[in-house]
Amino acid sequence: MDTSSPSAFVNGALLGRLAGRKVRTVVQVIGSEIGSVVGKTTDDVQIFVRGSSPAPLTTYVEVIGIAESDNSIRAETWTNFGNTFDPQNFNELCKLANGEFKHLFM
């Protein structure tokens, strides 16, 4: 059991705090170009996700990677989360997982 490289649940507001660390988030895809995807986080912040995404992308995509700044992530792993994902639940989970219950996750 190895807990040496955890990835933190982030939304737009929390991304800035964790620059340089491994993060995971779910974005709603707004647009995609070669090499990057523009997405909206669960708290309506627009961010850029750099990396080669698998095609095709569903409405919601989970991205795991390194946070570069407060609005960009360099993605290592992409997972299609489909079209019926609830972003509000995820948003609340991010707040809880980085706040009062951080000790359960990091």
Add this chain to the structure above:
Amino acid sequence: KRLFSRFNYFYISDEKFVSLKSKKLVLDVFQNRERRRRRRRAIDQRTSLTATPLSPAAVSCLHRQLRNFASSFKNRDVSTLLPLTLKQLNSVSTNGESNFSIDGVDINTVAIVGRVARMENIITQVDFVVDDGTGCIEYNCWCYERQETEVEAVRLGMYVRLHGHLKNFQGKRSVNVFSVRPVTDFNEIVHHFTECISVHMYNTKWLCYSGYCYCYSTTPTPANPYQTGPSNQLPNQFNDPMHGVKQEVMNYLNQPMHLDALEQLANGACVLDYGRDLLQINRKYMIKIDLSLTFQSSSIVIKHFCIGPKVRH
């Protein structure tokens, strides 16, 4: 907090499930009338029995009694099922060779949800590494088990739900995985972590929301002691968007065979078993039903009743 404050509820016990072969044993124990009478007297004395809100002290007292009664049943077939993050799993404390506990609760079976980060096919076995964001865990499946479609469906990069027993072998902890299921609705991932937080909160803080959503009592009649009267309507039906679902659940609970199960619940029997029964009937939603029960002579009073977060299957 916003997630939980919408619902006024508390857990009646940890999620416990009872294997089929010990069900008879459970029934034998619960049919011990002496014990039941004593328990009833104790609870009667401490809680108010009418449809008024219980004080937080009275509720936690009832809570503690039911939990102690349930956990005093130290049969090895009564197991706990805990949803955990791998970080939590790493920090469990052990007292002896194979007894693990976390937040004061014995661990038997764990539920983990994570991504298959690595999958290696060796001739006789398949090694998996599952990463849930808080840690990684390794487990392997032997060759003869691969014929099962459950394991065959697992692919690299896929999210899976694992169930397994926590084992301690020569100081090294591992999980003996007996069930692997791919995750199809990704809300399940959020739900799993929220549930980890919720169970942790319950086990450590004994959180008990005061106040109540709905209160009703069954009216005993001479013919059938569990016959409910027509006054059994939920209040606030015009303000509550989930009224229809709740009424459907209440109608289901009011059937005589389920009222028997409710009586067993009031005696501290397993909640998850009953919950699973309800889940099988209503597959539209995953509903968590939290009930607070007390009993007065031969009728059951449901004090608190709430439906937890709705997750589409």
